[in-house]
Amino acid sequence: MKASLSAKKRPLFYLLTLSSPILFFLLLELGLRIFSFGHTYPLFVDAKGMPGYLQASDQVIKRYFNDPKQAPNVSIDTIYFKKEKPAATFRVVVQGGSSAAGFPYGRWGGLAGMLNDRLEASFPDKDIEVITTAMSAVNSYTMLDLVDEIIAIQPDAVLIYAGHNEYIGVMGAGSALTSAQSHGAKLLFLKLKDLRIYQLMQRVMGLFSPAPPAAQGGAARGTLMAKAAANREIPYQSEIFDQGQQQFASNLQLILSKYQQANIPVMLGTLASNEGDQKPFVSDPTKESATAWQQKWQVYEQAMADGQYPNALAAASQLAQQFDTANSWFAVGQALLASGENEAARNALLAAKDRDQLRFRAPEEMNTIIKNVAEQFSAPLVDVQQYFVMHSKDGIIDNSLMLEHLHPNKRGYFLLAESYFNTMKKTALLQDWSQAQPSAKAWREVPITEVDAILADYKIATLKADFPFTDTPYKVSFPTPNDTVTQLALARQSGQQDWIANMQSLLGYYRQQQDHPQALIVARMLAQAFPSQHGPQFASGMLFLGLKEYPRAIKYLHKALALEPRNSEARKALIYALANTGASHQANAELEILQQQLGNDPVIKSLERTIQAAKQ
Known part of the structure; x- marks a missing residue:
C-alpha cells in the first residue's frame, strides 16, 4: 500500500523538483521589480502636461546598454500624438537612423517633419500624424526591437530609411557600442534585456570587467562617430563586412514579417550618400x-x-x-x-x-538587400538613391545635396521626403490625391527656418572639425551675430532661449518685417509641435487666411475652436474662410453659433453679406 502511494506521489515530487528553479527565478524577478531594481525604457510615454497624448521617450537608447551611463546622448525628436487613435486619423511611423531623423536640422528637416508638412498641405480635410522613431547611431536591431511597440499604436503605414549604421551604429557588426558580437547573441540580448535578473547579472559581471570600448574611445575623441568607430577598420568583403550584410538582411526580413502579420504596409527606401565629393575616410x-x-x-x-x-x-x-x-x-x-x-x-x-574601410556609408550591397527584401514581401520600394541621382549634376550625388558623407542638406531632405510622398501617391495609401501639393510650392514652404539653417551649418562645421574628417581636431566659432536671425540662432545655441521661446521670437520678428510666408512657416511648426494649444493653431489659421489659402486656414481654425470653442475671433475667421470656399451651409451654421455668443453685434451683418457675396 505504501509502495503504491509512493508511486503516485513520485510524479508530483519530480514536478516540484523541476519547477523549483523556475519558481525561484520568477520570485527573484518579481522581488527585484518590487524593490525597483533595474530599468525599463518604453518607446512611448505619456506626454507631460498634455493629457491624452503620447510621445517618444528620450531614454530609449539606454535600453541597449548594460550600463545606461555608457549610452550616447541621442534621443528621438518629440512629436505628440493622440493616445487613443481616432478612427479617421491616418497615422504614419518613420523608422531609421540620423538621416531619417533629419540631422542636423532636427524634427522638421527629417523624413517625418517634411512628409507631415507635405501631407497636411495636400489633405487639409484629413487628420494626419507622421511620427518619428528615428535617432542617431541605431540600426536594424533597434528597429526590430521597436516593432511591437510601433504596432501597438496602430499605424496605417511604416516608412523605413535605414542601413548606414549596420557596421558602426549601436549593436553594429563592427561597432564599439556593443558587447555581444554574434547575430544570435544580439537577438538574445533584445529578448532578455528587460529582465531584472539579466540586469542583475550584467551589473555583477560589470564589477569585474574593464570599461567598455565606447567609454575608452570616447575619452580622447568627443564625437559620437569617434566613440562608435573606436579605430575599427572593416575591409571590403571581409568577415565583418559580410556579417553586416547578413544581420541587415535577417533583421529586415523579421521586421517586415512582423508588420505583414499585423497588416501594416511598409515602404522601404534605398540609401543615398555622397559619392562625388566625399573622399574615402580610410583606404588600405x-x-x-x-x-x-x-x-x-x-x-x-x-x-x-x-x-x-x-x-x-x-x-x-x-x-x-x-x-x-x-x-x-x-x-x-x-x-x-x-x-x-x-x-x-x-x-x-x-x-x-x-572599399572605404571606415564604414559610415552603407556599401551598395545594402541597397541590393533592400530591393530584394522589398520584392520578397511585396513592399513598395522607394528608390531614394535614384531620386537623388536624377536631381544631381552629372548623375552623381555630391555636395549639392549632401552636407558631408551621408546627411542631406535642405534640398536633399526635401527630395528624401518627396520620394516617399510620390510613392505613397502611386500606391494610393490615401484615396484622393487630386489636391496634392505641387513640388515647387512645397519647396517654398519647407519647414526649416533661417535659424535652423544657421544652427545646422554650425553643427556640420563642428562635426567636420573632428574625427574622421580631420586627424587634428579644432574649435569652430559660431557666426558673428550681425543680424536678428543670427542673434536668435546664437540665443538658442547658447541656451539663452529654449526652442519655444526662440520660435516665438522669430515669429514676432517676421511679423514685424511683414514677411508673412516666413512667419507662416514658424507658426505652422509651433502648431504642429503643440497640437493641444490654441494660440499656434489660431496664428497659423490667420496667416493662411491672409494669404487666401482658405482650405488650410479652415483646418487650423477648426483646431483652434476645438480647443477654445468660445473664441469669437477664431469663429469669425472660420466663417470668412468657409464662405470663400463656397461652403455657405457650414458658414451659416457657424454664424448661428457666433450670434448666440455676440448677440446683435455689427460683425454678424458683415459676415452675412460676405456669405451672400460668396454665393454669387
Whole structure:
C-alpha cells in the first residue's frame, strides 16, 4: 500500500523538483521589480502636461546598454500624438537612423517633419500624424526591437530609411557600442534585456570587467562617430563586412514579417550618400604604403594637376587593377568625371565608397538587400538613391545635396521626403490625391527656418572639425551675430532661449518685417509641435487666411475652436474662410453659433453679406 502511494506521489515530487528553479527565478524577478531594481525604457510615454497624448521617450537608447551611463546622448525628436487613435486619423511611423531623423536640422528637416508638412498641405480635410522613431547611431536591431511597440499604436503605414549604421551604429557588426558580437547573441540580448535578473547579472559581471570600448574611445575623441568607430577598420568583403550584410538582411526580413502579420504596409527606401565629393575616410594603408603604389599615385596627381586626364585615368586604372583600394577607385572616378564620362565615373566612385574601410556609408550591397527584401514581401520600394541621382549634376550625388558623407542638406531632405510622398501617391495609401501639393510650392514652404539653417551649418562645421574628417581636431566659432536671425540662432545655441521661446521670437520678428510666408512657416511648426494649444493653431489659421489659402486656414481654425470653442475671433475667421470656399451651409451654421455668443453685434451683418457675396 505504501509502495503504491509512493508511486503516485513520485510524479508530483519530480514536478516540484523541476519547477523549483523556475519558481525561484520568477520570485527573484518579481522581488527585484518590487524593490525597483533595474530599468525599463518604453518607446512611448505619456506626454507631460498634455493629457491624452503620447510621445517618444528620450531614454530609449539606454535600453541597449548594460550600463545606461555608457549610452550616447541621442534621443528621438518629440512629436505628440493622440493616445487613443481616432478612427479617421491616418497615422504614419518613420523608422531609421540620423538621416531619417533629419540631422542636423532636427524634427522638421527629417523624413517625418517634411512628409507631415507635405501631407497636411495636400489633405487639409484629413487628420494626419507622421511620427518619428528615428535617432542617431541605431540600426536594424533597434528597429526590430521597436516593432511591437510601433504596432501597438496602430499605424496605417511604416516608412523605413535605414542601413548606414549596420557596421558602426549601436549593436553594429563592427561597432564599439556593443558587447555581444554574434547575430544570435544580439537577438538574445533584445529578448532578455528587460529582465531584472539579466540586469542583475550584467551589473555583477560589470564589477569585474574593464570599461567598455565606447567609454575608452570616447575619452580622447568627443564625437559620437569617434566613440562608435573606436579605430575599427572593416575591409571590403571581409568577415565583418559580410556579417553586416547578413544581420541587415535577417533583421529586415523579421521586421517586415512582423508588420505583414499585423497588416501594416511598409515602404522601404534605398540609401543615398555622397559619392562625388566625399573622399574615402580610410583606404588600405598597407597596400598604399608600397613603393609601386606611391609611384603611380604621383603620376596620377601630376597628370590631374596638368589637366592630362587620359594619363591620369591610365595611372589611376592601373592602381585600381593592381591594388583595388578605395583611394585608387576614387582617383579613377575623378579622372573619368574630369573626362566627361559620367556614368563610368559614378560606378568607380561607388566602388571607392564600398572599399572605404571606415564604414559610415552603407556599401551598395545594402541597397541590393533592400530591393530584394522589398520584392520578397511585396513592399513598395522607394528608390531614394535614384531620386537623388536624377536631381544631381552629372548623375552623381555630391555636395549639392549632401552636407558631408551621408546627411542631406535642405534640398536633399526635401527630395528624401518627396520620394516617399510620390510613392505613397502611386500606391494610393490615401484615396484622393487630386489636391496634392505641387513640388515647387512645397519647396517654398519647407519647414526649416533661417535659424535652423544657421544652427545646422554650425553643427556640420563642428562635426567636420573632428574625427574622421580631420586627424587634428579644432574649435569652430559660431557666426558673428550681425543680424536678428543670427542673434536668435546664437540665443538658442547658447541656451539663452529654449526652442519655444526662440520660435516665438522669430515669429514676432517676421511679423514685424511683414514677411508673412516666413512667419507662416514658424507658426505652422509651433502648431504642429503643440497640437493641444490654441494660440499656434489660431496664428497659423490667420496667416493662411491672409494669404487666401482658405482650405488650410479652415483646418487650423477648426483646431483652434476645438480647443477654445468660445473664441469669437477664431469663429469669425472660420466663417470668412468657409464662405470663400463656397461652403455657405457650414458658414451659416457657424454664424448661428457666433450670434448666440455676440448677440446683435455689427460683425454678424458683415459676415452675412460676405456669405451672400460668396454665393454669387
